[in-house]
Amino acid sequence: MTLQTDVAVVGYGPTGAVLSHALASYGWTVAAFDREPEVIGLPRAVHFDAEVMRVFQQLRMADEVLPTTIPVRGMEMLNAQGEMIFCYDAPQDVGPLGWQGGFMFNQPELERTLRKKASTYPSLQVHLGTSVRDIRDEANGMVLQQDNGPGSRTTRARFVVGCDGGQSTVRAILSDKMFDYGEHRTWLVVDVLVEKDAGLPRVTVQYCDPARPATFVPLPGRRRRFEIMLMPGDTAESITAPGRVTDLLSRWLPPSSYSVERCAAYTFHCLVADRWRRGGLLIAGDAAHQMPPFLGQGLCSGIRDAMNLSWKLDLILRGVASTSLLDSYQDEREAHVRHLIEVDIELGNIIQTTDPAVAAQRDSAARASGAPTMLANFVPEIGGKLCVGTDYARRPFPQPRCPNGQRHDELLGGGFALVGAVEPSRWATQVLHQLGGHHVRTVHPQVRDWLDEADAEAAIVRPDRIVLGLAKNADDLDDVLTPLASHLTPC
Ligand SMILES: Cc1cc2nc3c(=O)[nH]c(=O)nc-3n(C[C@H](O)[C@H](O)[C@H](O)COP(=O)(O)OP(=O)(O)OC[C@H]3O[C@@H](n4cnc5c(N)ncnc54)[C@H](O)[C@@H]3O)c2cc1C
Structure with a gap:
């Protein structure tokens, strides 16, 4: 059949x-x-x-x-002495994409x-x-x-x-x-259900200890995650044995305070x-x-x-x-x-180093700056020739809240959208029509600020909410639509 x-x-x-x-x-x-x-x-x-x-x-x-x-609360990276060497402070407010980070x-x-x-x-x-x-x-x-x-x-x-x-x-x-980037490390990953919070950290902690790198992750409800790197002499079988898991977790939790929900050893690849x-x-x-x-x-x-x-x-x-x-x-x-x-x-190189000399160098560089290095958020761009321009194009379009409480994407609809007061040429109007897109002329004040920052009057947003390109006038809009239009079938 x-x-x-x-x-x-x-x-x-x-x-x-x-x-x-x-x-x-x-x-x-x-x-x-x-x-x-x-x-x-x-x-x-x-x-x-x-x-x-x-x-x-x-x-x-x-x-x-x-x-x-x-919501993610943040991350601390501690050295073997328990000093914080790097940290990430997760903003708790709704961010530019309409949700917490x-x-x-x-x-x-x-x-x-x-x-x-x-x-x-x-x-x-x-x-x-x-x-x-x-x-x-x-x-x-x-x-x-x-x-x-x-x-x-x-x-x-x-x-x-x-x-x-x-x-x-x-x-x-x-x-x-x-x-193959040539990075292959094996880690034990254990999810436990705790009886009560038992004083565990509220943020993710990376224990950058060359003797045994490890990670703790707070999760919703009673679930908590521990990740522990395998060291010479460990095997996937030996480290997942119940007694061994209890042993390794005793650094954080007494055995009577949790049950192991699931555990596995993985080799991570790039x-x-x-x-x-x-x-x-x-x-x-x-x-x-x-x-x-x-x-x-x-x-x-x-x-x-x-x-x-x-x-x-x-x-x-x-x-x-x-x-x-x-x-x-x-x-x-x-x-x-x-x-x-x-x-x-x-x-991974910061977290997984097992060479005490490399770790000591890392730690003294961190101490020299006087305070833990703050890790910054970054938003990679997509590649290819379909999007025109960089920086603001190729990245997600912002999503503020509308005065009626709606998220802005609801206003844009699920398809292509031209956002801004630029009137498209006849050709661009036809291309947008063929794509099933529509024109949102009234610009939300936060989108206006974003357009100003990008030195543009309008943006074309794709259905995956990625910015196809930005325009100051109708000619720019034609330029933004040209690569995509070359794949469209003649009307
Ligand atoms: C310990 C660990 C922690 C992670 N943490 C994160 C994290 O915090 N955030 C994050 O974004 N990612 C994380 N990841 C990665 C994430 O789990 C994977 O990237 C994700 O599961 C990939 O989804 P997928 O649907 O592409 O593949 P999979 O989830 O592997 O799904 C593939 C599916 O295909 C099925 N299948 C396979 N072969 C066939 C076949 N021939 N016919 C029919 N069905 C088939 C399988 O049964 C499976 O259901 C983590 C991974 C691990 C191991």
């Missing part, structure tokens, strides 16, 4: 679920496959940022997600919420306990071969997106070459796949890139991939754009991901 669908999504983790959800919300038929019958219960992501909460807002699920999170959460719980919300779309069919083992590119679409117990079925789809994680089958079919697309076959999320968890950006990056792809696939499936638009996907997302990986490696 062959199933027909617009898009097949292989892997229904956070990346696959967000992509499926977004595509189904555009009205496309989506078949999502996951080899596991349930969400993966391992201790994995605990942090996502404001941009990701904005995606949940866009997918109409922020109200369900928010109560399961706590970051949230702590529990990945399996978030995935269940995502799945529940996505199940309200009749055009999305989810096949759990179903492994995809082969994909063929045929003249009239991609054909997937899947295994679900005794039977084997096929699915025909116009596009297939592999969101099937670090060991991706789809990546292996596409091209298994990956760029990898970027060489090729993210061939024709209608694509990869996203951990299938395309992997990074250590110091910045808490692996899942966030997968969700950004999904939102980048969803509007492009929508335009192509609608016949508005040609498949060449997908050439921009890897260019845009790879630049962003590489920037994050490179900062993650720098942070």
